[in-house]
Amino acid sequence: MTTQQSASTNDTAPTGDILIRGAHLLTQDPEFGELVGDVLIRNGKIAAIGPDLGSADTGGVTVIDGTDRAVLPGFVDTHRHTWQGAVRQTGIGWDFGAYRQHIQLTWGPEYTPDDVYVGNIIGALGALDAGITTLRDESHIQNSPDHSDQAVAALQDSGIRGVFAYGWPSIDSNKWMLRGEATHPNDIRRVRQQLLPDDTARVTLQAMLRGPELSTTEVTAQDLALARELGVRSSMHVGNGPWGPEFRGIGSLGEAGLLGEDLLFIHCCTSDDEELRMLADSGAHASVSAAIEAVLPGLGAPATGRLLAHGIRPSLSIDTEATVAGDMFNVMRSALTAHGLGITMQPEAYADLPAFTPRDLLEFATIAGAKASGLADRTGSLTVGKDADLIVFRLDQFTTVPSSDIAASIVGAGHPGNVETVLVAGKAAKWNGHLTHPDLADLRTRGEASRDRLLATPLVEG
Numbered sequence: 001m002t003t004q005q006s007a008s009t010n011d012t013a014p015t016g017d018i019l020i021r022g023a024h025l026l027t028q029d030p031e032f033g034e035l036v037g038d039v040l041i042r043n044g045k046i047a048a049i050g051p052d053l054g055s056a057d058t059g060g061v062t063v064i065d066g067t068d069r070a071v072l073p074g075f076v077d078t079h080r081h082t083w084q085g086a087v088r089q090t091g092i093g094w095d096f097g098a099y100r101q102h103i104q105l106t107w108g109p110e111y112t113p114d115d116v117y118v119g120n121i122i123g124a125l126g127a128l129d130a131g132i133t134t135l136r137d138e139s140h141i142q143n144s145p146d147h148s149d150q151a152v153a154a155l156q157d158s159g160i161r162g163v164f165a166y167g168w169p170s171i172d173s174n175k176w177m178l179r180g181e182a183t184h185p186n187d188i189r190r191v192r193q194q195l196l197p198d199d200t201a202r203v204t205l206q207a208m209l210r211g212p213e214l215s216t217t218e219v220t221a222q223d224l225a226l227a228r229e230l231g232v233r234s235s236m237h238v239g240n241g242p243w244g245p246e247f248r249g250i251g252s253l254g255e256a257g258l259l260g261e262d263l264l265f266i267h268c269c270t271s272d273d274e275e276l277r278m279l280a281d282s283g284a285h286a287s288v289s290a291a292i293e294a295v296l297p298g299l300g301a302p303a304t305g306r307l308l309a310h311g312i313r314p315s316l317s318i319d320t321e322a323t324v325a326g327d328m329f330n331v332m333r334s335a336l337t338a339h340g341l342g343i344t345m346q347p348e349a350y351a352d353l354p355a356f357t358p359r360d361l362l363e364f365a366t367i368a369g370a371k372a373s374g375l376a377d378r379t380g381s382l383t384v385g386k387d388a389d390l391i392v393f394r395l396d397q398f399t400t401v402p403s404s405d406i407a408a409s410i411v412g413a414g415h416p417g418n419v420e421t422v423l424v425a426g427k428a429a430k431w432n433g434h435l436t437h438p439d440l441a442d443l444r445t446r447g448e449a450s451r452d453r454l455l456a457t458p459l460v461e462g
């Protein structure tokens with residue numbers, strides 16, 4: 001028996017299998033491309049895709065009417081310091097000095113394990129609300145083992161597909177940042193062995209390393225050896241403003257023979273062309289945080305066009321909600337805005353860079369992010385056999401009607417309010433416009449208390 005259930009009229013999220021009928025499918029799968037059709041979800045996985053699955057066995061499923069809806073893979077945010085969720089938008093307009101003073105010197109050392117839990121779950125729920133189904137949580141708030149445990153627990157409780165990228169403490173900032181010589185915290189071994197040993201789980205472990213620009217090449221070599229011994233992928237921030245040309249993070253790792261497919265390089269704004277070539281040759285990945293790069297003075301222009309010129313299909317990321325919005329629509333449009341502004345401001349530097357389209361940006365925000373996160377075997381596209389991580393996007397609102405091109409409507413005018421339904425492994429994290437997490441009111445109260453306590457801390461002078 002089929003339960004006809006219009007997503008626009010029923011508030012009860014289904015617990016079983018789902019059939020989406022007659023939607024615009026932007027699959028990101030080369031076999032299917034784009035089509036108007038159906039998606040069948042069974043046991044949390046994509047069981048079938050086709051123009052009309054009417055003849056398939058669809059017994060017992062909840063049907064979503066896909067009329068005026070686009071369905072696409074959930075977005076993959078490859079870099080977010082999620083712990084800062086409760087202080088989101090406190091730093092709109094900050095420069096790096098203000099970020100460092102507030103986050104690294106003042107609030108970071110004050111974070112309790114509960115603050116980390118609250119920040120992470122608020123951040124993750126906000127991501128889900130905006131259609132981000134996979135979140136690489138770049139977590140440099142490992143002030144104690146309890147902090148790490150709470151960060152992981154929040155990702156698990158949120159319902160998101162999470163990568164916990166274990167970073168360093170936000171105490172004693174000079175030790176851990178700005179060319180500090182400490183090696184990566186050893187507690188990552190405990191996290192690997194006791195908390196996150198299973199690489200097929202919904203929440204998995206990676207390492208957020210400081211890399212040659214925030215530590216040294218020698219430290220990075222030791223840190224990478226640790227990550228590779230534990231069998232986890234690593235990310236690092238490189239091409240950060242003036243540190244890019246001064247320390248050449250990718251270049252120094254390349255010369256040391258340390259590059260590999262298991263690495264994700266974040267920003268790359270001021271990494272030089274030789275470094276981007278080395279990145280491409282090694283099969284490593286890149287993450288463009290176009291919104292923060294465009295707004296934070298001195299970080300550097302988003303490298304989208306330069307990466308494409310070297311054959312690298314970048315992933316996209318939010319970075320920190322302290323200074324930018326937490327949704328992927330803002331990042332995609334920022335990439336376009338920054339590229340256009342680059343052509344205006346530096347016509348010679350941009351003359352030979354490839355242009356990119358809304359379809360490219362949707363690829364960057366989905367399957368490229370899954371590849372960069374080492375998760376392309378289970379998410380990032382609507383592919384039979386993958387986990388059902390997808391979003392249903394409304395095209396019938398008056399910000400998008402009449403749509404003449406679905407991808408252009410999503411990238412050009414999309415916002416979290418268009419994201420009607422969000423599934424992670426077939427489970428509804430958002431249904432009919434509402435998050436399904438049962439404790440939203442309590443989490444909001446806890447978030448406000450965490451925010452109030454942190455913001456009341458007297459600012460530490462840098």
Ligand SMILES: [Zn+2]
Nearest residue numbers: 079081237319
């Ligand atoms: Zn970052």
